[in-house]
Amino acid sequence: MTEESPEEDHGSPGVAETNPGSPSSKTNNNNNNNKEQDRFLPIANVGRIMKKVLPGNGKISKDAKETVQECVSEFISFVTGEASDKCQREKRKTINGDDIIWAITTLGFEDYVAPLKVYLCKYRDTEGEKVNSPKQQQQRQQQQQIQQQNHHNYQFQEQDQNNNNMSCTSYISHHHPSPFLPVDHQPFPNIAFSPKSLQKQFPQQHDNNIDSIHW
Amino acid sequence: MAENNNNNGDNMNNDNHQQPPSYSQLPPMASSNPQLRNYWIEQMETVSDFKNRQLPLARIKKIMKADPDVHMVSAEAPIIFAKACEMFIVDLTMRSWLKAEENKRHTLQKSDISNAVASSFTYDFLLDVVPKDESIATADPGFVAMPHPDGGGVPQYYYPPGVVMGTPMVGSGMYAPSQAWPAAAGDGEDDAEDNGGNGGGN
Numbered sequence: 395m396t397e398e399s400p401e402e403d404h405g406s407p408g409v410a411e412t413n414p415g416s417p418s419s420k421t422n423n424n425n426n427n428n429k430e431q432d433r434f435l436p437i438a439n440v441g442r443i444m445k446k447v448l449p450g451n452g453k454i455s456k457d458a459k460e461t462v463q464e465c466v467s468e469f470i471s472f473v474t475g476e477a478s479d480k481c482q483r484e485k486r487k488t489i490n491g492d493d494i495i496w497a498i499t500t501l502g503f504e505d506y507v508a509p510l511k512v513y514l515c516k517y518r519d520t521e522g523e524k525v526n527s528p529k530q531q532q533q534r535q536q537q538q539q540i541q542q543q544n545h546h547n548y549q550f551q552e553q554d555q556n557n558n559n560m561s562c563t564s565y566i567s568h569h570h571p572s573p574f575l576p577v578d579h580q581p582f583p584n585i586a587f588s589p590k591s592l593q594k595q596f597p598q599q600h601d602n603n604i605d606s607i608h609w
Numbered sequence: 610m611a612e613n614n615n616n617n618g619d620n621m622n623n624d625n626h627q628q629p630p631s632y633s634q635l636p637p638m639a640s641s642n643p644q645l646r647n648y649w650i651e652q653m654e655t656v657s658d659f660k661n662r663q664l665p666l667a668r669i670k671k672i673m674k675a676d677p678d679v680h681m682v683s684a685e686a687p688i689i690f691a692k693a694c695e696m697f698i699v700d701l702t703m704r705s706w707l708k709a710e711e712n713k714r715h716t717l718q719k720s721d722i723s724n725a726v727a728s729s730f731t732y733d734f735l736l737d738v739v740p741k742d743e744s745i746a747t748a749d750p751g752f753v754a755m756p757h758p759d760g761g762g763v764p765q766y767y768y769p770p771g772v773v774m775g776t777p778m779v780g781s782g783m784y785a786p787s788q789a790w791p792a793a794a795g796d797g798e799d800d801a802e803d804n805g806g807n808g809g810g811n
Contacts, residue, residue: 432671439664442694444702444717445781447648453716461722461739462698466737467672469697470690474673477686482678489673493684498693502731506696509652511691555778578713 434463473497491517645703652696664691701725701732 441459476497477489491514499507516574666687673682673690702717703726710719723739726732 433675434666435672436666440698443663443698446778447699447702448706448717450756451715452709455716455718457719458705458717458722461719462701464738465701465722465726465732465735466698469694470669470672471676472734473690473693474679478676478678480774487680488683489679489686490683491689494686494689494693503693503697504692505649505700509649509690510693512652514685514689517688521685529618582742596657 434467438462440466457467473501645700648699648703663695666691669694704729 437459440463441454444459445452458571471524474489474497475496477493480493481487481489482495495507495510495514498510625675657719669690670682673679673686684799700774701722705717706719708724709715712721714721719739726735
């Protein structure tokens with residue numbers, strides 16, 4: 395798939411397109427380095443998604459589309475920053491899908507979490523079918539390792555996952571209850587050593603008994 | 610534009626719409642909106658094409674990489690983001706549309722988005738992106754209904770200062786609109802996009 399960029403840190407070649415809007419109106423205080431159209435998602439795509447959730451008589455002004463454009467970029471930066479902080483705490487360099495979902499959960503977008511986990515699960519099922527590719531295989535192994543690490547982050551969502559009847563095993567709980575019962579019942583032999591009892595058994599050998607005691 | 614569904618034989622045909630328990634924890638604004646609720650239920654059942662033609666993955670990755678602390682991004686991260694951004698746009702647009710309908714308008718304005726951002730604390734990170742200057746009502750986080758001026762000749766004069774109608778919603782209570790706003794078509798108000806001169810307000 396050509397749309398999937400490799401993980402190496404290289405800049406994508408950007409096409410030098412003429413900016414349709416005026417540069418002054420789109421000045422962002424946060425970042426002025428990148429090109430105008432590269433900092434936002436295409437306004438046509440954003441407008442199309444907005445349009446399909448409005449009723450038939452609904453219209454969208456151009457500045458509303460531009461505002462949502464900026465909001466989406468801010469959403470990406472906001473979530474990415476949270477996911478990046480988590481990766482740094484865990485001494486990892488690569489941000490993956492689980493980190494994105496974790497950040498979205500942390501930042502208060504709970505409604506998005508369940509559909510995204512279903513989406514990510516199906517994506518990995520699809521990618522898992524391409525085991526022939528060594529890169530995909532290595533990547534999948536890496537993801538499985540990270541899944542085990544991040545599994546505890548989705549404890550509170552297990553009930554949702556069970557209701558979804560997921561076929562993907564990555565979200566199935568692996569609780570193996572192994573009851574550990576410490577057995578402290580180790581009876582020791584009750585041996586009572588009494589010189590008097592020996593005197594009763596061997597009264598005629600009193601001197602030998604004393605020697606054995608001293609010895 | 611038909612969207613390709615990539616089932617891979619793993620299709621979940623749920624005839625009964627099973628609703629995850631987490632939906633009981635929906636934000637008050639969303640849970641009272643049947644349109645948003647149906648959207649979340651639909652998302653649980655829709656299987657999209659993972660190449661995701663809705664939003665370009667390369668652009669998403671470029672926005673992620675704009676953060677100097679971000680080093681490596683796996684191939685699945687932009688794909689998950691494409692879906693998350695679509696949900697974000699739908700969520701924000703629906704909440705903004707509620708604001709437009711409250712003012713009996715059928716054209717979504719920038720001020721509707723500002724009001725939607727101000728009325729939900731989840732969107733607090735957007736307060737720097739969406740300015741609040743053009744709307745005094747954003748100071749009130751409760752339910753604010755603004756009458757549309759009959760003059761109509763001033764496109765920037767949507768919110769007269771000091772006029773507040775309706776009952777302000779306090780805390781995390783269930784959102785219950787006290788007035789049923791007419792959603793009928795043909796109100797005859799702002800059917801055409803008339804925001805050419807609104808750029809000066811930014």
